[in-house]
Amino acid sequence: MDADPLSLEPLLEAGRLLSSQLELPELLRTVLSLASKVVGAETASLLLLDERSQELYFDVALGLGEAAGRVRLKLGQGVAGCVARDRVAAVINDVRRDARWSSQMDAQSGFNTRSILAVPMIFRGRLAGVLEAINKRSGQFSQADRSTFEAFASQAAVAIENARLFSSLKEESLKLNAVFANMGDAAALCGREGGVLLANPAARRLMGEAAGLREAFEGFAVSPTWDDLLSGSTGDREFCAERGGPKRLVLAGTITRLEQGWLLVFRDETERRQRERLKRTFLSLISHKLKTPLAAVIGFSDVLVSELASGAPPLLKAARTVAKESKKLGGLVDKLLRYTTLESPDQQPARCACAVDALVQEALRDLGDWLSERGASVDYRGAPDLRVQGDPDQLKEVVKNLVENAAKFDPKPAKKIRVEAASRDGQALLCVADTGPGIAPEDQEEVFSRFHQVEAYFTGQVEGLGLGLPYVRKVVESHGGRVELKSRLGAGTTVTVRLPSLSSEAA
Secondary structure, X not given: OOOOHHHHHHHHHHHHHHHOOOOHHHHHHHHHHHHHHHOOEEEEEEEEEEOOOOEEEEEEEOOOOHHHHHOEEEOOOHHHHHHHHXXXXXXXXXXXXXXXXXXXXXXXXOOOOOOEEEEEEEEOOEEEEEEEEEEEOOOOOOHHHHHHHXXXXXXXXXXXXXXXXXXXXXXXXXXXXXHHHHOOOEEEEEEOOOEEEEEOHHHHHHHOOOOEHHHHOOOOEEEOOHHHHHOOOXXXXXXXXXXXXXXXXXXXXXXXXXXXXXXXXXXXXXXHHHHHHHHHHHHHHHHHHHHHHHHHXXXXXXXXXXXXXXXXXXXXXXXXXXXXXHHHHHHHHHHHHHHHHHHOOOOOOOOEEEEHHHHHHHHHHHOHHHHXXXXXXXXXXXXXXXXXXXXXXXXXXXXXXXXHHHHHOOOOOOEEEEEEEEEEOOEEEEEEEEOOOOOOHHHOOHHHOOOOOOOOOOOOOOOOOOOHHHHHHHHHHHOOOEEXXXXXXXXXXXXXXEEEEHHHHHO
16 A cells, blocks of 8 residues: 555655754654654654664663663564564554563553554664554554655664764764874874874974974975875885974874875984984993003903913913903904994995805804804805895994804804805895704894893893894895894794895896
């Protein structure tokens, strides 16, 4: 049977009212108010589906009292439960003759239910709940009422889903705004052309009220340039902005391309970089100051050993100890000097074509006596034609540091070290493997930190300053390569250096 034309007007009005509501509580009350009007019922109730428990609960029930709020129906239980389970509307004009109806709700609320029109609310094939019109004011619920009510329920289901989505987006937006506002780092959201759309308090403290990135960072030396940064397509890119005066300020962070603009996250690095600079200056100064007296100690200790060669054994032993330990101290100072020089931003090493074989063999010759004293043997497998572009002195120190590390941390009397050079996928590979105790997973990144050594307790019994692997990583990365470490406790460690192969670049 077709719907009564008179019922279309309230249905159209209902559609307009539902589409204008986005706040869920207000929308649900509007749904209930309109539901009774479109079919001429005394009241209405709305049961929503709890998707986790698969139960129906009264979210809004006009005139049914507080007791309705505590009722939960399983699918198939009661009139609403059967409608939800079968997804088929029910027209009941005498509830007392229908086995699905229960008088419990009427007994608790004091309401007198005579007739019910219940329809499922379905959105995109998913059940949202059940809508009920209760007690037809005049006559009985008809098939025309059913058609009208089903159409209204479909509108209501769409409106409820939209309101839920809006509520979810609103909640996520509030969370995001809270995180954004309370971030310790400065964060700014910018449009495609660099205009500042949103900035958290930390960003505003550093950028002021500037309308765009170029204005905010006027007077700063930005690296890479804004033109370069804003021409990027995807991914995160690091940037640094430095201002010399009136007060030095260094800002550093990342810029991320978004679909409609850019996200900058950065922080004030001025103090940290100043501390780093002071640290480098201090270490470099101390190292240089130690070099002069050490040179005298080493030189004269060699003279004493020579003069006492035929003298009293105790004196000769003392002189040899002084000579040995002073040379060891001299080696540590040299390493510290090399590292602090490497960290200096003014340092520009010379680059030239280097034969990897020659670098490795020279490094092993320099370490010959040192390795013999420690019972270490090296098996080197070379690649005669392999060449890289780089600073030969720094690259030779890379090899020496890796071989020294392989020997120092192996407690066995006879230490076996394997060094292998190879060409693979346009890269020069240098692998240094030992048969030592290995490194625990949690320490495998820490060994690249300055002054870090892996010992059960840092006793200083292992010679060195903990600068070997940090030096290796810095040199290799400055040459456009990377360092990989693979280790297993009890099974040794392999460190692999990957550098661009000169032959591949030439090709």
